[in-house]
Amino acid sequence: MTLNTINLKEKFSMFSKYWSPHVIAEMNDYQFKLAKIKGEFIWHEHDDTDEVFIVIEGSMNIEFQDGMVDLSEGEMFVVPQGVAHKPFAENECKIMLVEPKGVINTGESGGKMTAPNDVWI
DSSP: OOOOOOOHHHHHTTOOOBTOOEEEEEETTEEEEEEEEEEEOOOBOOTTOOEEEEEEESEEEEEETTEEEEEETTOEEEEOTTOOEEEEEEEEEEEEEEEETTOOTTTTOOSTTOOOSSOBO
């Protein structure tokens, strides 16, 4: 067992690409991923899992078919399994995602915004 802490600011400084989650830790079958987001993502859903968004710095929104959630620094939201959503951020926002290992960022939608999976920093 290693007793190293994980410094989020340090980890965020290690990448600049938007919408490209990076794994920083695992717990059981779940991964903790950091991402920088800006602009609009795509509509997508995750048929087999919920998805947790935690805002570390900045603010973001998650659009749904029937409404929208606004998230600010220090807030989190759980998108239920199978619910179509579209995250976006007007300015750069730093977030942490918590989801099962193997989850693809674009869910079932795929496309050019699909990031490589299981990329550790």
